[in-house]
Amino acid sequence: MEFMDSIVEMLFTSSEEELYILDCLSYLMMLLALLTGLTLLFENVPYGRYTSSKYGFPVNVKVAWFVQELPALLVPVGLIFWASALKISHLPNQLLLCMYFCHYVQRSLVYPFLIRGGKPTPFASFALAFVFCIYNGYLQVRYLSQYADFPQGWVSHPCFITGSCLWLLGWIINLHSDQILRNLRSPGETDYKIPRGGVFEYVSGANFLGEIVEWAGFALAAHSVHSFAFAFFTFIVLSSRAISHHKWYLKKFEDYPKSRKALIPFVL
Known part of the structure; x- marks a missing residue:
């Protein structure tokens, strides 16, 4: 018996029970997203320009990012290589897992x-991100590797094709935008500057x-409540950050482009 299978058997009496728990975790994630969104109406996520000492002692930003994101990679690796992973040989499951792993x-x-x-990064933000990465890593990869059944020919279905293209587009935008933000400062500089180029020409939160x-593309391609919950949580948290950043830029820079929106080009 694989190592991870032994752990799963200690936690759940049957595969049906584990699948039920995965469903419950998905609905819980959506509820947490709504509660988080409500909280963010009154308080910014305490990181970067919004860092506050009231959220715990500071953690070096590189260390924080590395450690907090690592469970989103290590937990899934364990679920695939040290568990039975019954669905891993199916093409749709393989492609969706590839999308997940490319990101993380x-x-x-x-x-x-x-x-x-x-x-x-304040310790509270670091700790919450660490727990979320364990939670979501288990939720997404356990479902895709062990339980997700797709119809015959799913990889040629419009939902899968459209979702995959959206995933790729979003991944490229995310990587390119991160590169623009990194290059805003020369070595030793600490001041904030207006990001320009790419999708930043249209929105503050590119x-x-x-x-x-x-x-969102991943959720469309995976077509499950588990992937939708992650997409919904991501939308709630990151849209709030984009709006906060937009307001901050407008307040800090008098020459900030007035036509630039917060998150959705030409709309919001």
Whole structure:
């Protein structure tokens, strides 16, 4: 018996029970998204320019990003290589897992080491992100590797094709926008500047828009409550950050482009 299977058997009496728990975790994530969205109406996520000492001692930003994102990679790796992973041989499942891993390999093993400067992350934000990555890593990858059944020919279905294209578009926007933000500062600089180029010409939260589109596409291609819950959570949290950033830019820079929107080009 695989190592992860032994752990799962200690936690659940049957595969039916585990699938039921995965469904419940999805609905819980959507509820948490709504509660988080309500909280963010009154308080910004305490990181970066909104960092506050009241949320705990500071953690080096590179260390924080690396450690908090790592469970989103390690937990899924364990679920695939040290568990039975019954659906891993099916093409739709493989492609969706590839999308997931493409994001988190970059986010956990590459992105943290490219950060230039950056303010420390309060411990509370770091800890919450760490727990979420465990939660979501288990939810998404356990369902796709063990339970997700897709109709014959699903990879040629319009939902899968459209979702995959949206995922790729969002991933590219996210990577390109992160690169623009990194290059705003020269070594040793700490001041904020107006991001320009790419999707930043249209919205203040180009990096957030990219990630929202990415996981919305993933949800469309995966066609499950589990993937939808993640996309919904991402939208709630990152749209709030985009709006906060937009207001901050308008307040800080008198020459900030007035035609630029917060998150959705030409609309919002």
